[in-house]
Amino acid sequence: MKSDVASERVTLADVADEAGVSLSTISKVLNGRADVAPATRERVEQVLAERGYQRRGGGRSETRAELIEIVFHELDRIWSMELIDGVESVAKEHGLSVVLTVSGSRHSPDADWVEGVMRRRPVGVVLVFSDLAPEYREQLRARAIPFVIVDPAGDPSPDAPSVGSANWSGGLAATRHLIELGHRRIAAITGPEDMMCSLARVDGYRSAMNSAGLSIDPAWIRFGDFHVTGGRDHARELLAGTDRPTAVFAGSDMQALGVLEVARELGLRVPEDLSVVGYDDIPLARWLTPRLTTVHQPLRRMGEEAARLAIRLADAPIGVAAPTPRMDLATSLVIRESTAAPADA
Known part of the structure; x- marks a missing residue:
């Protein structure tokens, strides 16, 4: 693989000599190869920055794809489109196109994606994942491809830029x-137990219940997935008994849709017999019957801010240290017709 061309002020030989490594090691670092010891990579990167070496594609050069x-x-289709719309609107402002990729698990993309993005050389990458493995981060940074994690499912590494809510x-x-x-008998259905956003939403639920002096039945806190099936499956169990909850806080609007479906199956009226609150405020929430009370998560703006941040990082001078940007956008409650006082209030 061809290595990057050095600037006029410094040669690869100069960098190799000062870092105490071979030219082939310098080439591996510049090309994002994984077979370099972390300490060696860090030493080489430090020398490159100190000597003012300019990687090909550093900043916004003509060698980058306008992506x-x-x-x-x-x-x-609904939740993801909000983020995509946000990214696309900022991309258009900067004369860029958007590439959409599906890869890996919710924790990290697959290794073959990393190989592909190194070939595509986009201006920046927006990742909807928990984090990015250290070796992948090093590969992207070695090729001066900035990344931003949006709506992180986990707690990203301190050096990983992120936008959440x-x-x-x-x-x-x-x-x-x-x-x-x-309401006093309130259940909570949320997403996977290994996702920080799921845990944070339930922690907010617990804090509200504890502050009000209300007991929490452990069986009324359910972890699943953020899809309709996640809400539907847990709602069937929660609403089947006689001492059922009078209200359900769902961790996503799609889960809330599953709860509404089960309520209809059981002959429960919403909100007269059961109040339901969702999360996200996707467009569908305002078209349901009844219209869904929900927590507005600014998904589109999260996509916008992540794209702006990726572009800003791409434009930053190489070798200039800066704090890792971490941004949490505010959420807000949108009250509609799916919540009301309980019948026995």
Whole structure:
């Protein structure tokens, strides 16, 4: 693989001599090869920065494809489109196109994606994942391809730029709304237990319940997935008994849709017999019957901010250290017709 061409002020031989490594090692670092010891890679990167070496494609050069790449582990036609629309709007402002990729699990993309993105050389990458493995981060940075993690499912590494939302505050606001209506038996259905956003929303629920002095039945906290089936399956169990909850806080609007479906099956009226709060405020929420009370998560703006951040990082001078950007956008409660005071209030 051809290595990058050095600037006029410094040669690869100069860098190799100062770092105490071979020219082939320098080439591996510049080309993002994984078979370089972390300490060696760090030493070489430090010398490159100190000597002002300019990688090919550093900044916004003509060697880069005029693309922003957004990567999901799966596509949800409604939720994902909000993020894609946000990324696309910013890309258009900068004369860039958008490439959409589906790869890996919710924790990280596959290795073959890394190989592909190195060939595509986009201006920047927006990742809808928990984090990016250290070796992948090093490969992207070696090729000066900035990445931003949006709506992180986990707690990203300190050196990983990210854009998320205030999940704990959203769970708190949703549950407080139900408590203020007079509900005392409130269940919570959320996403996978290994996702930080799921845990944060439930922590907000717990905080609201504890602050109100309300007991929490452990059986009324359910972890699953954020799809319709996740809400439907848990709702069937939660609503089957006589001492059922009078309200359900769902961790996504799609889960809330599953809860509404089960309520209809059981002959429960919403909101007269059961109040339901969702999360995300996807466009569908305002067209359901009844219209869904939900926590507005600014998905489109999250996509916009992630794209802007990736472009800003791409334009930053090489070798200039800067704090790792971490951004959490505010959430807000949108009250509609799926919540009301319980019948026995």
